[in-house]
Amino acid sequence: MQYPVYLQLLGTKNVYAIQGPSRFYECSTMGDQTLCHDVVATTWPERQRILDMVADDGPWERISREAFMHCWNDRNCHMGSSETSAFEVREHVELAPHTTFGIAAKARWFADVSSIAGLREALNWSRQRGVELFVLGGGSNMLLHRDVDALVIRIQMRGVEVLSDDGRRIQVAVGAGEVWHDFVLHTLDQGWGGLENLSLIPGSVGASPMQNIGAYGVEIREHFAWLDAIRVSDGALQRFTEKQCNFDYRESIFKREEKGKWIIVRVAFNLDRKSALRMEYGAIERELQHLPEAKRTHRDVSEAVIRIRKSKLPDPAIAGNAGSFFKNPTVPKNVANALLSTHPKMPHYPQLSGDIKLAAGWLIEQAGWKGHNRTTHGVHDQQALVLVNFGGASGKEIWSLASDIIDSVKTEFGVLLEPEVNQVGLDS
Ligand SMILES: Cc1cc2nc3c(=O)[nH]c(=O)nc-3n(C[C@H](O)[C@H](O)[C@H](O)COP(=O)(O)OP(=O)(O)OC[C@H]3O[C@@H](n4cnc5c(N)ncnc54)[C@H](O)[C@@H]3O)c2cc1C
Known part of the structure; x- marks a missing residue:
């Protein structure tokens, strides 16, 4: 059984998110009252009730996560926080499909985390059991030497939010679990410039500040506004400015002195509809020489970068790798x-x-x-x-x-x- 499973009780407005055989969230309506519960089954009959719910022969209808979340948010349900969590722990999960190197290694425990509430739940879970926590984004910058004896949390926070737009400059905040390249393409669709040279870098938005990702003469620090991170020791949320991140070539405090202490949940960028095109890398200039300079766009630079990268770098889907293994000394x-x-x-x-x-x-x-x-x-x-x-x-x-x-x-x-x-x- 693949959890979570989202259900609605037929003929009612009651919805359920079954997190596993011993836990579910329930959002039910009685008269004009809405009740939201986090139900943890501790006895066999309670567990059997959950198994009956997910068996396909009851008065339950499967619904989408979106439909569940819609009801949940609509009725203003809370689970110790303003956000719902969907935190379900699996055991002995193979990590090869979750990393671009494709090296076989298992996570002792594994959970997807898609909200700050879920992340805090994961922190409590690991603290209560004395289990270490390990953060996984897109797995494109790691080499696994052995099984990971920890709770591996895969960061899945989504969402792109425009914080300000003066007609030219935009500040946009992005969930850490968004795929970096998808976000870059989204910025280009909107006509926002700045990140085009960083097209096709694998991985998540949340990991991008970790090593101040860079390519073709641009690093994210040039467009970075701030990031929000959760402190591993106590779950506190803190905002970091560019200065506090202390970015350097493929470096930030999160890879050095603050290593392992923070989990990045949201990153904000400053973008510009009229930002200058960065073509100092000869390969980009060569790719675009057929276009008059005045006609070149951010999209053209992105497409040139994508062509160059595809011709030079092995596709992890075909041959496992993590990009440049070494830094330039x-x-x-x-x-x-x-x-x-x-x-x-x-x-x-x-x-x-x-x-x-x-x-x-x-x-x-x-x-x-x-x-x-x-x-x-x-x-x-x-x-x-x-x-x-x-x-x-x-x-x-x-x-x-x-x-x-x-x-x-x-x-x-x-x-x-x-x-x-x-x-x-x-x-x-
Ligand atoms: C083919 C290929 C080409 C590449 N090209 C480039 C390039 O041009 N430029 C470049 O800079 N990099 C490049 N990379 C490296 C990689 O894509 C980037 O470093 C990327 O940002 C890693 O993102 P990820 O989500 O996959 O991180 P992961 O590999 O999942 O994690 C990397 C590290 O960050 C930590 N981490 C991940 N997410 C978070 C979070 N939300 N909060 C706290 N810690 C977190 C992890 O614990 C781990 O220590 C390339 C990789 C490949 C495979």
Whole structure:
């Protein structure tokens, strides 16, 4: 049985959200009174009642979640909060389909969380049982090294809300569970500019500030307004400004000092109908050269980025991967100059700090790893920065390959590569 199941008692306005064999939410009407209950079955007859409800032979009709939520909200039902929760815990859930690497590993407990109330319920659940909590978005930036002995919560908060619009500039708040690329397409449909260079990045909106996602010369910090996050220790809601997030290249406080302490539930962005097109990456300019500059639109840039990404990056649906496995390293100027004297063609990008950013993909390729194949896994043959699970690789095997690459680049260039992908369950 797939829970939750939403039901209506035939001939009445009573609706039910069955969360599992021992729990349901009930919203019933008696005369002009509405009663809302969270029913937890503790005895066998009570559990049997729930099983009877979901068996297809009773006076119950299946309804959609939307129909249930409509009744629930319409009658102003509360469950210790102004939001309903739909929190149901499953056990021993395979995580491979929930991550783009597709590595087999099981979650000891697993729950979808689609509201702040549900999230707080999950926090209580894990606290009461002394179980750790692990947050999953789209699973596109993690390598699982083992089964996850925790309550894995998949963030599903939805919704896009325009907070202000002066005819040109828009501030929009987005639920953490929205799919990032779908949101980018939505902004383009509305004629809002700013996020077009970040098209086709996999994952959720909620994870986008975690590493200040970036591509083709743009990072989200440039359009970030604020985010709301729930504190894991006590469920408190806090708003973080751009400054408080302390964004850096593929970094934020949520990946560093505040790691594991917050769950992002909503992110707000500042967008602009007339924002300048960002085409400093040669590949975008080449893709758009058939269009006169004055006629190019945010949508054109997005479509160019999508074409470039599709031609360069492996599709996780075909070959498991998590995008760039390593960050581009930054080194002091004297180190870069010493390398340039022996490798004059080495790509290098001066930073405002005076340091020089190097291209990790180039270093890996020069060290001979591009296309390296270990049967179940290897290095992508078009993009050396991407490690690939061809099928059946374990997290440990991928990590062993990553470690060999790190050692080899260190030996050859004296440069230490750092993984960009989050390591889950790696022995320290
Ligand atoms: C083919 C491919 C291409 C990619 N290209 C790019 C790129 O161009 N630029 C780029 O920056 N990234 C890129 N990535 C990496 C990845 O898509 C992004 O980092 C993305 O933001 C991850 O989102 P997610 O929801 O999948 O996060 P997940 O992988 O689910 O989670 C990543 C981390 O964030 C935590 N987390 C997730 N959601 C929340 C939340 N709501 N609150 C608190 N913590 C949370 C998780 O616990 C985990 O530690 C690419 C990945 C792939 C597979």
